[in-house]
Amino acid sequence: VDLLKEMIVRKGKVLNSNVLKVDSFINHQMDPVLMYEMGKVFADHFRKQNITKVVTIESSGIAPGIMTALALKVPCVFARKKKPLTLNEELLTTTVYSFTKKEENEISISQKFIDEQDCVLIIDDFLAHGEAALGLAKLTEQAGATVAGIGIVIEKAFQGGRKKLVDAGYEVKSLARIKSLSNSTVEFVEELELEEAAI
Ligand code: G4P
Numbered sequence: 592v593d594l595l596k597e598m599i600v601r602k603g604k605v606l607n608s609n610v611l612k613v614d615s616f617i618n619h620q621m622d623p624v625l626m627y628e629m630g631k632v633f634a635d636h637f638r639k640q641n642i643t644k645v646v647t648i649e650s651s652g653i654a655p656g657i658m659t660a661l662a663l664k665v666p667c668v669f670a671r672k673k674k675p676l677t678l679n680e681e682l683l684t685t686t687v688y689s690f691t692k693k694e695e696n697e698i699s700i701s702q703k704f705i706d707e708q709d710c711v712l713i714i715d716d717f718l719a720h721g722e723a724a725l726g727l728a729k730l731t732e733q734a735g736a737t738v739a740g741i742g743i744v745i746e747k748a749f750q751g752g753r754k755k756l757v758d759a760g761y762e763v764k765s766l767a768r769i770k771s772l773s774n775s776t777v778e779f780v781e782e783l784e785l786e787e788a789a790i
Contacts, residue, residue, distance in 0.1 A: 592628060592629055592632055592766045592767070594625055594628060595625060595628075595629060595744070595745075595766050595767050596767050596779060598613075598616050598622070598625060599611070599613065599745070599767055599769075599777055600777060602615045602616055603777060605772045605775045605776065605777060607772070608771075608772050608773045609691075609747075609750070609772065610691070610772070611745065611747070611769065611772055611777065613745070617651060617654070617716055617744065617745075618651050618716065621654050623658075626654045626655055626658045627658045627661070627662075629655055629658065629659075629744060629766055630655060630657075630658025630659040630660075630661060630662045631658075631662045632766060633655070633659040633662070633712070633714060633742040633764065633766075634659055634662030634663045635662075636740075636742070636764050637663075637712050637739055637740050637742065637764070638663065640710060640712075640739040640740065641710055641739075642663050642665055642710055642711070642712045642739055643665055643708065643709045643710050643711070644660075644665055644666055644667070644668060644704075644705065644709050644710075644711050644712070644736075645657075645659050645660040645663065645665060645666070645667040645668070645711070645712050645713075645714055646667075646668050646669075646670070646700070646705070646711050646712070646713050646714070646727050646730070646731055647667065647668075647669045647670070647713070647714045647715060647727070648669060648670040648672070648698060648715060648723055648726075648727060649669050649670065649671060649672060651715075651716040651717075652669065652714055652715045652716055652723075653667075653669050654716075655714050655715075655716060655742075655744050656669060656714040656715075659712065659714050659742065663712070666704075668700055668704045668705065669700075670698040670699060670700050670726070670727060670730060671698065671699055671700070672696045672697075672698055674699060680701050680702065680703060681701070681702040681703070682699045682700070682701060682702060683699060683700050683701075683702055683705070683730045683733045683734055684697055684698065684699040684730075685697070685698060685699075685726050685729045685730055685733070686698075686726070687722050687723055687725075687726035688722050689722065689723075690719060690720045690722065690750075691719055698723075698726050698727075698730070699730075700730050700734075702734065705730070705731060705734035705736050706734055706735065706736065707734065707735030707736060708736070709731075709734070709736035709737070710736070710737045710739050711731045711736050711737065711738055711739060712739050712740060712741075712742060713727045713728060713731070713738060713740070713741045713742065713761075714741075714742045714743075715727070715741075715742075715743055715744070716743075716744045716745065717743070717744070717745050717746075717747065718741075718743040718745070718746040718747065718750075718752040718753065718756075718763070718765060719747050719750045719752055720750055720751060720752050720755070721751070721752030721753070721754075721755040721756050722752075724741050724743070724752070724756055724761075725755065725756065725759065728741070728756075728759070728761060738761055739762075740761060740762035740763070740764060741756055741761050741762065741763045741764070742764050742765075742766075743763060743764070743765040743766070744765075744766050744767070745765070745766070745767050745769065746763075746765035746767065746768045746769065747769050747772070748768045748769060748770055748780050749769070749770060749771055749772075753765070767779065768780040
């Protein structure tokens with residue numbers, strides 16, 4: 592999505608060689624036009640797989656997740672990082688380690704919202720080491736449902752998450768792939784490199 596790359600270049604801030612700050616349009620203030628455009632791209636890419644549900648994780652996965660679900664006209668379920676008081680029914684749970692934050696989170700989804708009939712599209716804002724996406728895939732499979740694929744807004748291609756997900760058998764569609772954040776500069780993976788990688 593050219594609009595996304597343009598916004599990353601114009602409004603993103605490289606905090607260090609590992610972290611890109613995008614809080615003016617994704618992680619804090621959110622741009623609804625961009626979110627909906629991205630949702631439509633994910634929806635068009637995965638539509639043929641008869642997705643019945645979008646699964647994401649709070650908090651920053653919710654906006655791209657709901658927009659994708661809107662474009663597909665299916666429900667969006669988000670995994671919780673803290674168990675809410677009202678969540679007293681049976682839960683699917685797994686543990687996700689965050690390399691960025693160096694902490695473990697138990698994530699959960701109520702069992703009643705995913706079942707073996709579901710074909711699930713997983714959506715998240717960032718792909719770093721792939722732990723969150725793998726955790727969401729685990730929850731989906733615990734429910735007996737099928738993972739159709741994983742849609743990522745910004746992939747940090749230098750952190751190895753894609754390989755983990757592809758090795759686990761999942762299709763990954765990222766809208767912006769970042770090759771490097773060195774020297775305070777965002778460098779994207781070039782189209783040519785993408786074509787070569789596909790050969
Ligand atoms: P992983 O799931 O791919 O292994 O990633 P990791 O644990 O490293 O990421 C943990 C959190 O940090 C996630 O948000 C993720 O979206 C975010 N994150 C990772 N890399 C970056 C980055 O370069 N820039 C920004 N802005 N965020 C990054 P979270 O803790 O779930 O927070 P939120 O969803 O509540 O915002």
